[in-house]
Amino acid sequence: CSAAVVIGAGEARRRWACACGAPPACTGCGASPYHYHAQCRDVQTLRARWLAWLQGGREAYRNLERRAAREATAQQKALREALARHAELEGDEDWKAANCRVCPRCRSAVEKVGGCNTIVCGQNAHGGNRQPGCGHRFNWQDARPYVARVGRAPRLTAHTQPALARQGAVSGRGVRHLFAQCALCGSGGKCILGPRFRCIHCQ
Numbered sequence: 001c002s003a004a005v006v007i008g009a010g011e012a013r014r015r016w017a018c019a020c021g022a023p024p025a026c027t028g029c030g031a032s033p034y035h036y037h038a039q040c041r042d043v044q045t046l047r048a049r050w051l052a053w054l055q056g057g058r059e060a061y062r063n064l065e066r067r068a069a070r071e072a073t074a075q076q077k078a079l080r081e082a083l084a085r086h087a088e089l090e091g092d093e094d095w096k097a098a099n100c101r102v103c104p105r106c107r108s109a110v111e112k113v114g115g116c117n118t119i120v121c122g123q124n125a126h127g128g129n130r131q132p133g134c135g136h137r138f139n140w141q142d143a144r145p146y147v148a149r150v151g152r153a154p155r156l157t158a159h160t161q162p163a164l165a166r167q168g169a170v171s172g173r174g175v176r177h178l179f180a181q182c183a184l185c186g187s188g189g190k191c192i193l194g195p196r197f198r199c200i201h202c203q
């Protein structure tokens, strides 16, 4: 309606309800319905952002969440596989350390088969090829024991878990709003996790 409100200078903005029954408006900016929260100059921006959220922001956010969950699962799987490979390698190396010596020429691990101390690198006692080797002939007693070479087991770091480390393209992802609960569902008595919304028109 076109009713005019007289506001004293310096008076704070307030909710003004006209007798005609039109939705209450803000005496500061004239926006209707009245906004309990946010400054008058921010109302337009907030409305635009809310609209953008409804028109695709929400969907983009959900896709992002789903992708992050998928990537986290894939990373867990990759880590488990890496750990299994590591354990296998560690087992191999332990066995070699217990059973092998090193060829003095090419440094390959050489296993002693049978009782003869004369070793030909890469061959078994009877001359058959067992594994790659340089063919160097040496005495088992003169060769140095094999030393296991296993690095540290892979661990989850910021580099191996980009999905968890990456910040969401949508602000608020993963943020915990301590002590804030959802006014609609109560968020199960827990705090709100992720983007949190407050209606500027409600008290």
Ligand SMILES: [Zn+2]
Pocket: 001, 002, 003, 018, 019, 020, 021, 022
């Ligand atoms: Zn009116």
Ligand SMILES: [Zn+2]
Pocket: 013, 026, 027, 028, 029, 030, 031, 035, 039, 040, 043
């Ligand atoms: Zn206003």
Ligand SMILES: [Zn+2]
Pocket: 103, 104, 105, 106, 107, 108, 121, 122, 133, 134, 135, 136
């Ligand atoms: Zn060799």
Ligand SMILES: [Zn+2]
Pocket: 182, 183, 184, 185, 186, 187
């Ligand atoms: Zn809720």
Ligand SMILES: [Zn+2]
Pocket: 199, 200, 201, 202
């Ligand atoms: Zn509201």
